[in-house]
Amino acid sequence: MKPADTRESFTSRMLSSDGAVSVLVVLLGFLVGTILVALVGKNPLNMYKAIFQSLSGYNIDNGKMNVRYIGETLNYAVPFILCGFSMAFAARAGLFNIGGEGQYIMGLTVAQVIGLLGPNVPGLHWALAIIGAMLIGAAWGGIVGILKAKYEVSEVVSTIMLNYVALYLSRIICLQLPGASTYKTANFPETALLSNGFFQAITNNSMLNNGFFLMGLAVVVYWFIMEKTNLGFGLRATGFNREAARCSGIPVVRSIAISMAIAGAFAGLAGGIVALGSFRYGRVLSGMDNYGFNGIAVALVGNNTAIGTMLAGFLFGMLKNAQALMQGKQIPKEITFIIQGLIVVFIALRSAIALYLAWRSKRQLQKEVLAK
């Protein structure tokens, strides 16, 4: 894409950098969101006060500091980051995983089942639940991979279908759990919870829990698989050019199935962490939690890299935590959904940048030829 000219202009260098474009896209999303808030007669400053408070814990209006907000922001970021990895991992192999939501729901469901019925052994209980959540997520994603690789079923359609299968299946299962009413089950035993006394102590009793460590581990694992292993190389090669990968002896069918399974495991982990970390009881879901769908946006903003996805996940966690604060300042909290949606739309529109750069270099070439 880069123009042949060595004296590249600042703009074209910016526009060729994925990271810079992501920052630009996020800023554009916030800009349009801000304009919208102003247009409906609200004060956009209140929106930013809420965001600042969810980021720093500092309330500008009364000068009070509460570190709990920081803890909550970090806790909200965990499922966003993990669902982002779910999307990103599949994307690296050239697949579009809209199924993060379904994989997340299945992980959440199995974690709740093991949480309520599992062995009440400290340490082992929650670990079993989390492993179960990852395995079912992997299975839920793996199905998609196999359908895609063996039967050429579009992963876009099959993941959408599996999201809703997961939602209703989860309801059927959770309604059978001990103490189940129409919306919740009995409380989890202590041994199933991911809560971390130290985190609670330093963040003024926020919900921040051991899931945060698991997320950190997942970042390292994602980076390691992608950048340092043959498996990751094969996946990326498959994503770049499937035929070329096949010709160089990379087992493409297996690559696709494995990458969807690993992608599913990330989302399943997110479901397990939310189930046992953010709630004390099992939930009978009546709708989607939307972490999986937003994971798509997180991965797109993060350009499918480990660090980028993590940063984007923190951004989304911050926005989610700011929702209640915004509502308290008369800003409809749905503005955060609008900003997230806008970010994804702008990412779709970034293909315009490639068109623009191509047009520019063509014009440059024309100029040079005419000058001769």
Added chain:
Amino acid sequence: MNTLIGMIPSILMIVSPILITAVGGMICEKSGVVNIALEGLMGVGAFAAAATHVLLEATGLGMPSIWISLGIGALIGAAFSAIHALASINLNADQTISGTGINLLADGVTIFAAQILFSADRTREFKMGMQTDSLGIYPTAYIALVVVVAAWFILYKLPFGMHLRACGEHPHAADSVGINVKKIRYIAVLASGLLAGLAGGCIVLTQTIQYTSNTINGRGFIALAAVSFGRWRPIGVTFAAFLFGTAQAFAIIANNFPALRVLPTEVFNILPYVITLIALVVFSGKNYAPRASGKPYIKGAS
């Protein structure tokens, strides 16, 4: 048996919007653009229709308010789909990303607008929805019938329809004989937005009394499934919409049948999605989808 016949109106009520949306999705894919934003487009249409109806009803307009609201819902749906058209036709964007973005955006925009207009996370309730005819059938069923027949006639009997299908099968060939691929795809995407918006209005005016974030609840995705399951043909899509709509209806009315009461109602909710998945596997290998569907058309590249 009598109960079964008695169910027909409610089945038609549930099938109609799914069918209308699915026809829109089919037209869109036939022209070569995949539209997974149907869910979101139904949402904005439903919100616009509900909000318009609430506000017009208060002025004492009476029945015309319903039809004006449906029209507004359809127009807003079309306007929203212009984003998808711009992204996927002019800018060669990834159509799945653009569709996902519109779905997320629709979630936010509708409830945000409700917060501004009605200071709540839903529209105010309207007093009177659409009325049934003497057979107990909502007008939406007739609208759906007209939409399907018209779509079939345009796609298969008019030169325009043939051009549209050519754009989805082989845009370069279409271009070489002087068909304006971009224009036709624009018309198709806007038509799918119009129909999805209309269908959203149909849902909100027949099945509930207000718009909430749960009004559409996956029906846009069911319509998308109906397009695949119906193998991109009007008759197949109609059959699929009926099958899926009936399954949805059973989730609501299974309680009337002692034999079905033992099953969790969720089983009926799952059916459309599972059937579609199985069908996609069974029919795999033979590709019924329009060949160029989902691929941006770049002039000169092949």
